Amino acid sequence: MTYLIVDDSSVMRMVIKELLANHCGAKQSDMHEASCGIEAIRKYKLLQPDLVLLDIFMPCMGGKEVVIELLKFDAGAKIIMCTSAAEKKDVLDCIQAGALDYITKPPVRKRFLAAVLKALGNVLSVDPKEAAEKEASKQAGMPVGEKPETLAKPPGV
Numbered sequence: 664m665t666y667l668i669v670d671d672s673s674v675m676r677m678v679i680k681e682l683l684a685n686h687c688g689a690k691q692s693d694m695h696e697a698s699c700g701i702e703a704i705r706k707y708k709l710l711q712p713d714l715v716l717l718d719i720f721m722p723c724m725g726g727k728e729v730v731i732e733l734l735k736f737d738a739g740a741k742i743i744m745c746t747s748a749a750e751k752k753d754v755l756d757c758i759q760a761g762a763l764d765y766i767t768k769p770p771v772r773k774r775f776l777a778a779v780l781k782a783l784g785n786v787l788s789v790d791p792k793e794a795a796e797k798e799a800s801k802q803a804g805m806p807v808g809e810k811p812e813t814l815a816k817p818p819g820v
Contacts, residue, residue, distance in 0.1 A: 664783065665712040666694045669703040669729070670745065671721045675768055679716055679745070682775050700724025704732050711737065714782055717762070719746040719753050727753070730760040741782045745770070 666683055668676045676696050683689035695710055697703040701723050707715065715733065719726035726744055733740045744757045744765035754765050764778040 664689065664693060664714065665710060667697060667703065667706055667710060667712040667715045668694060669697045669700070669715060669721070670718040671698050672718075673698070675718070675745070678769060679775075682770060682772060683779075686772065686776055687779055700726070700729040700732075703729050704736075707733050707740070708736060713741065714779065715740065715742045716766075717742055717744055718768075719744050719750075719757060719765075726762075727757050727760050730757055730762050734761045743778050743782055 664687075666689060668679045668683075670676050670679070676698075680689075680691075680694050680696075683694055684691070695706055695712065697706050699721055703715070703717065704724075717726050717729055721729075726746075730742055730744075733742060740761075742762045744754060744762045745768050746754060746765060747768040757765065763782045766775050766778050
């Protein structure tokens with residue numbers, strides 16, 4: 664899977680890349696970035712990624728205009744809108760223009776994964792349930808794959 668992350672904030676692009684890497688199995692070489700709409704269109708035409716994560720409000724060209732241009736080039740483009748200001752009218756305009764879904768910024772992991780799975784037709788290189796279990800184990804300080812009850816018992820009991 665290849666991804667194009669479009670946001671004028673480098674911090675937000677990094678957050679989205681971390682979510683894709685940690686929970687969707689994306690490799691660094693699978694994730695491409697653009698900081699404005701014009702760059703996004705150019706990179707989309709070059710890379711033809713499987714999924715675009717696109718900010719609604721950007722300088723040069725807004726998200727809705729980018730959606731329209733991408734869909735003119737590729738009617739099958741899969742686009743998820745990202746917004747920090749959940750202006751319903753702006754989100755609705757992008758969805759009506761052809762975006763598949765939207766997430767708020769900063770992204771909530773569960774909602775982010777649901778939107779990505781929906782856009783990609785539930786096809787990811789990593790099982791989201793497995794990724795969630797790994798994250799829970801990591802946060803609990805347990806080895807990945809270990810269950811709390813197996814760690815509590817001494818060996819041989």
